[in-house]
Structure formats: structure tokens, C-alpha cells
Amino acid sequence: MNNQLQAIINTVQKNCHISDAHHAGDYTLCIYLLKMREFYRWEKHLGFNDELSSDEIGGWLTEREALWDELGDSDFSVIEPSQTPYNAFDSDAINQQLIPQGYIYSAGYGAKSKAIFYIAELEQQILQDGFTVYISGKELARDLTAPVAMSQQNNIYIRRESLQRMVWEKTVEWGWHRNKNAMFRAMNFYDFSAQADEAINKMTANEINNVILHEIGEIKSAQELGNWQQMITELPPSQAEIMARAIKDLLADAISTLPVLINNRDEASIHFYFANFTHMRKELSAGLLQAYQQWDNDRDYAKLLSAVNQSREHWFDIARDILDIYEHHGTECATPIEALVKENKLGACH
Numbered sequence: 001m002n003n004q005l006q007a008i009i010n011t012v013q014k015n016c017h018i019s020d021a022h023h024a025g026d027y028t029l030c031i032y033l034l035k036m037r038e039f040y041r042w043e044k045h046l047g048f049n050d051e052l053s054s055d056e057i058g059g060w061l062t063e064r065e066a067l068w069d070e071l072g073d074s075d076f077s078v079i080e081p082s083q084t085p086y087n088a089f090d091s092d093a094i095n096q097q098l099i100p101q102g103y104i105y106s107a108g109y110g111a112k113s114k115a116i117f118y119i120a121e122l123e124q125q126i127l128q129d130g131f132t133v134y135i136s137g138k139e140l141a142r143d144l145t146a147p148v149a150m151s152q153q154n155n156i157y158i159r160r161e162s163l164q165r166m167v168w169e170k171t172v173e174w175g176w177h178r179n180k181n182a183m184f185r186a187m188n189f190y191d192f193s194a195q196a197d198e199a200i201n202k203m204t205a206n207e208i209n210n211v212i213l214h215e216i217g218e219i220k221s222a223q224e225l226g227n228w229q230q231m232i233t234e235l236p237p238s239q240a241e242i243m244a245r246a247i248k249d250l251l252a253d254a255i256s257t258l259p260v261l262i263n264n265r266d267e268a269s270i271h272f273y274f275a276n277f278t279h280m281r282k283e284l285s286a287g288l289l290q291a292y293q294q295w296d297n298d299r300d301y302a303k304l305l306s307a308v309n310q311s312r313e314h315w316f317d318i319a320r321d322i323l324d325i326y327e328h329h330g331t332e333c334a335t336p337i338e339a340l341v342k343e344n345k346l347g348a349c350h
Contacts (some may be wrong), residue, residue, distance in 0.1 A: 005101065009140045012105070012119045015076045015088050016143035019115040022070035024144065026112050036061055038165065039144050048168050048197070052209055076115065079105070088117065091152060099125070104134045106157040108150050111245065112237055115152065117143040121161065131156050131219065133212055151215040158211055164204040170275065171200065185296070186271035201270070212267050213260055217252030225319055231326045231333070240334035243341045244322060246280040247315050250288075251266075254312035262305045270295075270304075285311060287346040307349035314346050 027035065036163070040057050078085035081097030089107045098105055104122040109115055120136035127133070133156045139146075148163040149156065171192065174183040188200035222228060228248065235241040253273070261269050274292045282289055291307030294300070321340055326333045 001023075004081075005103070008079060008098075009119055011077050011079055012117050013141035014071070015048055015115070015117050016141055017067060017108075018071045018074050019117065020144045021072040021074075023112065024065075024068060025112045026114070034063075035144050038169070042139070042142070042146075042165070048165075048200070083252055089115075091155075103140075103189045104136050104157065106134075106152070109151055109233070110145055110147060110150075111239075114145060116145055116147065118144060118146070118159065119159070120159065128212060129156065129216055131216060133158060135160055135208065138163060149211045149215050151219050154219070155312060156212060156215045156219075158208060158215075160204065160208065163207060163211060164200060164230075167204050168200050169208065173195075182271045182275035182277075182292075182296075186268055186275050189268035189271075206269060207272060210257055210261065210273070213257040214252050217254075217256030218248065220255050221248060221251040221319075224316070225323065227326075228319070228323065231323065234326075234331050235334060235337075236331070238334040238338070240337040240341075242280055243284065243327075243338065244319055246278065246284055247322070247341070249278075250281060250285055250311060250321060254308050254315065258308045259305065262301050262308065265301065283345065284341065285315075285346045287311070287349045291349050310349045311346060314344075318344050 002265040024032065029206075039059060040046075041048075041052065041061055046052070076088040079088055079090075079094050081094050086093045091105055091107050094105045098119070099122060102122050103116075103119060107115070107117045109209045116134075118139055119141045122134060123137040124135040125132065125296060126135070131151075131154050135158045137160050139159065139161045142162075146159065146162040146165070148166055149158050151157070170183060171187060174181075174187065178184070184315070186203075187199075189203050192199045225248075228244075232241065232244055232248075235244065257273065260266075261273065270292070274289065277289060288307055288311045291304050295304040318341065321344075322337050325336050325340065329336060
């Protein structure tokens with residue numbers, strides 16, 4: 001690794017720290033500590049099964065929070081992959097310099113308008129359905145939040161390492177209670193009892209294309225919904241924002257992910273998808289969850305696909321109504337959006 005690349009990595013990591021300094025207070029204490037433990041594991045290059053020292057984590061946490069205090073008022077630094085400095089959010093220009101060297105960079109915004117940066121080794125670049133997909137491996141700089149994927153215009157960034165960590169965390173969470181639920185059924189397709197590490201690798205590899213499908217659905221739904229992203233950005237931290245993000249996810253998956261999984265008869269991934277149904281998605285779309293549970297009993301793929309199609313039409317209608325509210329109420333739209341969504345949850349599909 002040359003000095004210029006190391007300097008870029010250091011700058012990206014500094015920007016990650018600045019973003020974390022701005023948003024560390026967004027999490028509940030429990031979620032914050034879990035994320036910090038995972039971040040410590042990544043930063044110290046520890047394996048999934050390595051023991052963590054509470055004393056060492058405690059000291060590292062104190063140092064990290066002190067660093068955030070120092071950086072809290074800082075602006076994001078420019079990135080200089082050549083002699084020209086680029087704005088930290090100009091991913092395309094920066095990648096023109098980095099991709100030929102075998103690296104990939106991404107910058108964007110996540111939940112609560114948190115800036116998210118990362119740079120990683122580029123494993124694969126493919127074209128799928130007219131989109132350019134970059135699949136990265138080892139991450140060289142990242143922040144506390146590490147989403148498994150991001151999309152920008154027609155570019156999709158898939159983070160294999162972050163996806164692998166997410167898969168590992170889900171299997172660990174399942175191990176706390178060992179319920180015979182969707183995660184249990186997904187894990188049964190892999191040999192976790194004899195080769196857990198290899199099983200995690202195989203599950204990760206199987207889920208990468210499904211993450212790509214979700215991002216394609218995100219882009220396609222955004223094309224249909226016009227200024228949805230502007231609305232999300234302007235919404236204050238609220239139940240309405242969480243609802244709107246969940247609706248967009250449900251739409252993306254009803255457009256792209258679930259139809260492919262169903263048509264491919266991909267049982268393992270169907271189980272894994274519903275194992276990761278968030279609390280808000282369960283609350284808003286209980287009918288789709290019921291359709292999955294019925295499918296788990298009878299393997300009637302046609303009925304499950306029908307429920308997915310109903311979900312797509314339902315949430316498109318609600319999303320358009322949400323945009324109408326935004327058009328009329330502007331930044332004061334949170335309360336009427338919450339009321340609309342609560343009155344229009346998706347019940348049983350027919």
C-alpha cells in the first residue's frame with residue numbers, strides 16, 4: 001500500500017469519526033454499546049469467535065469518546081486521490097482514481113441524515129439490470145454505522161464484510177434463545193453445527209445477490225416516487241421518518257427482491273428475509289408476515305407471490321398519499337403522515 005493511498009484511508013477514517021461524533025447520541029444506550037463492541041472487533045482485526053476484554057473495550061471507548069469531543073465541530077475533509085482535492089461526497093470522481101488501483105469508496109447519507117463513508121478493497125464490478133454493482137471485501141475505513149449496501153443514482157455498493165458481520169450477529173442473536181423461528185429455518189440450510197465459519201461464509205455469499213435486488217428495488221421505487229428522498233431528508237427525527245423508511249423498504253422488496261426469491265424457489269433466502277423483518281415492518285405489514293407463515297406450512301408459492309403483489313400496490317398507494325401530505329404540509333408533515341400510516345396498515349392478504 002503506497003503512502004498516498006494510506007493518506008486517503010486516514011482522511012476517510014477521520015471523516016467517519018466526525019460523522020460518528022455528530023450522531024453517537026442517536027442510539028439507545030444498549031444499541032450504542034452493541035455497535036461499539038462490533039466496531040472495536042473490526043478496528044482491532046479480531047475474529048468473530050475471539051474473546052473481548054471488557055477492560056480493553058472500556059479504555060478504548062473512553063479514548064474514542066474523547067476523540068469525538070475533539071472532532072465534534074470539525075467539517076469533513078476533502079479527499080485527494082491525485083493532485084486534485086475532491087469533496088468527500090464526490091464518490092464518482094474519487095472512484096475514477098481508486099478503482100484502477102483495486103479499491104472502492106462510497107459516501108452518502110443514512111438514517112437521521114447521518115453521513116456514511118467507507119473505503120474498501122474492490123472484489124468485483126458487475127453490470128446487473130442496467131446498474132453498476134461494486135462488491136467490496138476488506139474494509140479499510142468505516143464508521144460506527146456500517147450498512148451492508150448503498151445506492152447512488154445507478155451505482156450500487158455492496159459491502160461483503162459488513163454483510164458477513166450482520167449474518168454473524170443474527171446467528172449469535174438466534175443462539176441466545178434458539179427459537180424455532182424464521183432464522184432457525186434459514187440456518188438449517190447450512191451446516192452451522194459442524195462448520196460455523198464456513199456456514200456464515202456460504203450464507204453471506206447466498207445473500208449478496210438478494211442485497212443487490214433490494215438496492216435495485218430501492219432505485220426503481222425512488223424513480224416512481226419523485227421527491228421521496230427530499231421528504232425523508234426534511235422529516236424531523238420522528239415515528240413518521242421510521243415509518244417512511246420501512247415503507248420504502250417494503251416497496252423495494254415487493255418490486256424486486258421477493259418476486260425473484262419466490263420465482264427461484266429460494267427457500268433459504270425467503271426464510272432469511274422474514275427473519276430480518278424489523279419491528280416496524282412487522283407492525284405495518286402483518287399481512288405479508290402471515291402470508292410467509294402460511295407459505296411455511298403449505299409451500300404455496302403462488303399465494304405468497306399474490307401477497308407480495310398486494311403489498312406492492314398497497315404501499316405504492318400509501319407512499320403517494322404520504323407525498324401528497326408532504327406537498328401540502330412541508331416540514332410540518334410528520335404528524336399527519338403518522339396518522340395516515342397507522343390507519344392503513346396492511347392486514348391479511350387475499
